[in-house]
Amino acid sequence: MPIYEYVCKDCGQKYEKFVRSATAEVKLVCPSCGSERGEKALSLFGAVSGSARSGGASTSFSSAPSCGPVG
Numbered sequence: 001m002p003i004y005e006y007v008c009k010d011c012g013q014k015y016e017k018f019v020r021s022a023t024a025e026v027k028l029v030c031p032s033c034g035s036e037r038g039e040k041a042l043s044l045f046g047a048v049s050g051s052a053r054s055g056g057a058s059t060s061f062s063s064a065p066s067c068g069p070v071g
C-alpha cells in the first residue's frame, strides 16, 4: 500500500499519509498542530540522525499525545 510517513516540521509529529501515486501531490496536514509543513520521512527503524539544524527554532514544543516516544 502506498502509505508514506511524514514528519511535521513544526512540532515533529509523525503521521502517515495515503498517497495514490508517487508523483501525485498530497496536502500534508499535521494531525497534532494542523501545520501543512511536512517532510517526507523514511520508514526505517533504528535510523536516527543526530544532526543539529540551524534555523528558526520553535519554542512551542509539546509532547505527543499517545504515539510512542518522541525521538
Ligand SMILES: [Zn+2]
Binding pocket: 008, 009, 010, 011, 012, 013, 030, 031, 032, 033, 034, 035
Ligand atoms: Zn505539527
